[in-house]
Amino acid sequence: MLSRDDVASESDASWWRQAAVYQIYPRSFADADGDGLGDLAGIRSRIGYLSALHLDAVWLSPFYPSALADGGYDVDDYRDVDPRLGILADFDALVDDLHAAGIRMIVDIVPNHTSNRHEWFREALASPRGSAARARYIFRDGRGPDGAEPPADWTSAFGGPAWEPVGDGQWYLHYFAVEQPDLNWDNREVRDDFLRTLRFWSDRGVDGFRIDVAHGLAKKLDEHLPSQADLDALPKGDGGHPLWDRDEVHDIYAEWRTVFDSYSPPRTAVAEAWVQSHRVPRYASPEGLGQAFNFDLLEADFDADAFRRVVEDNLALAAQSGSSTTWVLSNHDVVRHATRYGLPEPANPKEKHGYAWLMSGGVSPVLNRERGLRRARAASLFVLALPGSAYLYQGEELGLQEVADIPAESRQDPAFFRNPGVEVGRDGCRVPLPWTTDRPSFGFGTAPPHLPQPDWFASVAVSVQEHDPDSTLSLYRKALELRHRLQTAEQLEWLDSAPDVVRFRRPNGWEVAMNFGAEPAELPAGTVLLASSPLAGRQLPAETTVWMQPS
Structure with missing residues (x-):
């Protein structure tokens, strides 16, 4: 881990290339003032927990003043803190505390739209x-x-x-909620104001930025607008779509890069850009944002060929841009991967994984929680061994499943209200974390939380897992600590393996094997460093990943 002096004086501008980054959804992490809503002081109270995870950085989802029409992504003021979460002095103290623990700070920037209260x-x-x-x-x-x-x-x-x-x-x-009017990025005043925002937070010690809807800023709306059917029929991979992934969006990011590079070390950025793969490298280029999210594993089936193909494709894309790739299995917008992996594949391949289960309130199809967790642990250990940055979502280190049975009167996601009977929204992955086994909020705070927690949270609370060497929390802590010691050049070598096994070697000899199959496979020779499930003899169990050091 980096020391405080390392963070303050770090001259190596490439710290982010293979970083372990932990996403905090601040309103659901920890509540210090007892109002049922997580806050900055709550995060500060858990610095020891974050430090024990051996993280390189945290990514803080929006903490700005907001009516919470869209979970904080409706921003009233880009250069302040929501008073329910604290004040600017609390933010400064949080940055100082994180830096003292050797952890950097990345904040969310929401440039496509403001709130309607801005x-x-x-x-x-x-x-x-x-x-x-x-x-x-x-x-x-x-x-x-x-x-x-x-x-x-x-x-x-x-x-x-x-x-x-x-x-x-x-x-x-308003491409998103009615409370989120889209900005006009052809307007020089808009561009200049966001440059001020980037400097404002960089001057306060922020180390990097996650850019929301990075592919949506530049728009070209002619006098005669196309219909929705016409929009849907237009190609999205040639830079000419009126709303998405236009070539001129990169002129905006070139200006941002000038701001980032004016700091020492340069500030980093990662694009949330849902674009065709051949369009990703420009967002991740050194002249642009520098890195872009890769969501392919998040959407991939639990399958050996699918995982290997995703890894090969995205390492190749990273090489094109000169960046490193990113690996994501869960975040604040999708069903948690411990649940996705415990559900059967949807009959309709175009259907989002877990959609039918969510719509049923978690009743149908039947969720195999044990299998979902076993697969999630294996996938997480696989991802943490890959070259590139790993982005983790709060609670995945506890093996949290999605909460499906949230009452209608407690839901908050605008998708639920604007699509009744069609969407239930993303609240199920945003339920406040369980820290202890105690009600009313499992240690989240002293008041009932802003989203209801299920009774089964007691069995996966931090206090239950932190002293159990076989818990998912212990697995993440061991894996992230080992990763820091083993991580080396951004390369891997594929090794021969059985059909359902994916196996690779990193440059220092560290080997990884993941068995996607339903039957045990032969365990590679060498010393076992870590395994996602208990091993028996010289066999690699089904749906298990192992880290090895060859003899």
């Missing part, structure tokens, strides 16, 4: 058509003689129309 948007609503205030956003005249029809029939990502009327014949675009 001072700019309030000014836009109070200003006339054609005003400078409205030019910061995407306003259009409605159709029809009185502008009563939307400019286009577009559907938002959370369901319902993507255009909202403001009462004077004009409408604004």
Whole structure:
């Protein structure tokens, strides 16, 4: 682990290339003031826990002032802290504490849209058509003689129309929730303000940024807008789509890179860019954001050929960009991987994994929790051995499953409210963490939490797992500590193996084998360093990963 002096004076600008980064969803991590909502002081109270995980960095999901229309991704003020979570001094203290523990800080930046409570948007609503205030956003005249029809029939990502009327014949675009008006990135004032935001947090010691919807900022909306059907039919891999992954978005990030590189060491960034694979390297280039998320393993079947293909493809993409790749199995937007791996594959390959189970309230199809956890432990150990950065989501180190049976009156995700009967949203992976076995909140705080926790949380609480050498928490701690000692050049060599086994070697001789099959396989020769499931003799059990040091 790095010392405080290492973090403060680090001259090696490549620390992020093989970092272990832990995502904190701050409102669900730890509640220090007893209001049922996690806060910055709560995170500070758990620095020892984070340090024991042997992390390189934490990524803090939005902590800005927000009405929480979309879990904090509706930002009122990009340069302040939500008063329910603390004040700027609390943020500064958190950065200092993390740095003292050798852990860097990455924060979420949400540049595609503000909240509808942002001072700019309030000014836009109070200003006339054609005003400078409205030019910061995407306003259009409605159709029809009185502008009563939307400019286009577009559907938002959370369901319902993507255009909202403001009462004077004009409408604004909100690709996400109605409370999230899209910014106009052709506007110089918008670009300059975000440069100020990046400097504001960098000056406060932030080491890097995660860029939300990084592929959506640049838009080209002609006078005659296409229909939703026309939009859906347009290709998204040539840089010319009106809304997504336009070539000129990289002009924005070139300016950001100038800001990042003005610091020593340079600030890092990682793009959330849902784009075709051949479009990823430009986001991850040294002239751009520097790194981009790879979600392919998150979406891959639990299958040897699928995992190997994903690894090969993404290492090749990283080589094209000069960056390192990233590995993700869970985050705040998807069903936790311990649950996905315990469910049968959906009959419709286009259906999101776990969708039917969520819609049933966790009843159907039947979840095999034991198998899901066994596979999740194996996949996590596999990912942590790969070259590149590993992004972990809070609670996965406890083997947490998704919470499906949240009452309708307790749900918060806008997808649930805008798509009744079609979506239940992402609340199930955002339930506050269990720290102890005690009610009312399993040690999260002293009050009932903002999302209800199931009774079974008591069996997976930190206090239950931290002294159990076979627990998932112990597995993560051992793996992350070993990873720091074993991690070396960003290379791997594939080794011959049985059909259901994926096996590779890292440059220092560290070998990894993962058995995806339902039957045991032969254990490679050498000394076992770590295994995701108990070993019996010289066999590699089904759905198990092992780390080896050859004799």
